[in-house]
Amino acid sequence: MATVALLRRIGLDMLAPQETKYKMLAVVGPTACGKTSLAVDLALALDGEVISADSRQVYRGMDIGTGKDIAEYERGGVKVPVHLVDIVDAGEKYNVFEFQRDFLLAYNGIKSRGRMPVLCGGSGMYVESVLREYKLLPVPENPALRASLEGKSLEELTAVLSSYKSLHNTTDVDTAKRAIRAIEIEEYYASCPLEERAFPHIESLVVGVDVEREVRRARITRRLHDRLAQGLVPEVESLLASGITAEQLIYYGLEYKYVTLYVTGAMTYDDMVRGLEIAIHQFAKRQMTWFRGMERRGVKINWIDASLPAEQQVRRIKEWLYDEGEE
Numbered sequence: 001m002a003t004v005a006l007l008r009r010i011g012l013d014m015l016a017p018q019e020t021k022y023k024m025l026a027v028v029g030p031t032a033c034g035k036t037s038l039a040v041d042l043a044l045a046l047d048g049e050v051i052s053a054d055s056r057q058v059y060r061g062m063d064i065g066t067g068k069d070i071a072e073y074e075r076g077g078v079k080v081p082v083h084l085v086d087i088v089d090a091g092e093k094y095n096v097f098e099f100q101r102d103f104l105l106a107y108n109g110i111k112s113r114g115r116m117p118v119l120c121g122g123s124g125m126y127v128e129s130v131l132r133e134y135k136l137l138p139v140p141e142n143p144a145l146r147a148s149l150e151g152k153s154l155e156e157l158t159a160v161l162s163s164y165k166s167l168h169n170t171t172d173v174d175t176a177k178r179a180i181r182a183i184e185i186e187e188y189y190a191s192c193p194l195e196e197r198a199f200p201h202i203e204s205l206v207v208g209v210d211v212e213r214e215v216r217r218a219r220i221t222r223r224l225h226d227r228l229a230q231g232l233v234p235e236v237e238s239l240l241a242s243g244i245t246a247e248q249l250i251y252y253g254l255e256y257k258y259v260t261l262y263v264t265g266a267m268t269y270d271d272m273v274r275g276l277e278i279a280i281h282q283f284a285k286r287q288m289t290w291f292r293g294m295e296r297r298g299v300k301i302n303w304i305d306a307s308l309p310a311e312q313q314v315r316r317i318k319e320w321l322y323d324e325g326e327e
Contacts, residue, residue: 020321022205026119028127028291029209030284032219034306036072038313039120040080045314046116049081051106053121056252059090061239064232065255091244097136099126124290131299133199139188149180177251205321211306220280236263254279
């Protein structure tokens with residue numbers, strides 16, 4: 001447990017314990033906005049633990065490309081527990097149904113220890129599945145549907161996907177294979193009565209990290225080159241050498257898609273870097289579109305300026321937490 005002395009040393013001294021109606025904090029925002037660092041600061045200041053809501057950080061061995069940044073979870077020798085990282089073998093598939101199950105196990109464990117859960121992530125569907133209490137069922141494969149979609153382009157598949165009214169699975173759809181799976185899920189829910197699956201209401205204070213577009217773009221570019229320098233290409237080569245197929249890695253999109261194409265000779269290094277940088281910028285834009293959509297769907301997001309010093313961000317969020325989230 002973090003001590004008051006440590007917190008004061010890093011500028012995050014704790015307030016005296018107070019009552020709050022909120023059972024959980026959720027920190028959301030696009031890639032490279034600084035949400036992980038903020039979530040850790042909040043967990044330290046509020047005696048909490050972090051629950052990751054990242055659709056790719058669940059995979060073991062996919063470290064650099066997913067930006068796990070495990071060192072972020074330690075301040076002055078104090079480690080903040082983080083859940084739902086490294087829980088699935090690379091090469092497997094993980095979905096929002098499984099995330100809800102694993103989230104509840106982590107959440108209930110944290111609450112049983114008398115601590116504050118801090119949900120942190122940029123995978124909008126995962127976050128929203130908790131905040132809006134999605135009632136989901138595991139979706140089986142549909143061979144006939146898959147056969148009918150085979151050969152369609154990503155643009156054609158995206159158009160098919162957009163024809164469904166109740167979209168549950170549209171984030172990270174940047175390959176035809178992922179789009180087909182998303183359509184499969186939507187078709188299942190459209191054709192089958194949705195049985196009630198209890199998911200608890202968790203009163204949550206949702207904080208969005210607001211970063212200027214140009215600042216975000218500069219961070220994305222810098223971070224991409226940092227990850228390449230840290231060994232992103234050897235990481236992908238190691239995953240391929242372990243028996244994971246190129247197709248499996250491409251399924252995960254972004255870094256793993258583009259670097260795999262480079263490693264397998266389908267793309268030059270320079271084209272890989274340029275294409276990946278563009279893809280990450282587009283992904284960040286889609287993330288923000290999702291979070292704005294969450295607001296339209298009734299989720300109140302308290303946006304905080306990412307340029308503020310960390311201690312000011314934490315103090316402001318404490319004010320929201322104890323004053324029922326009012327501006």
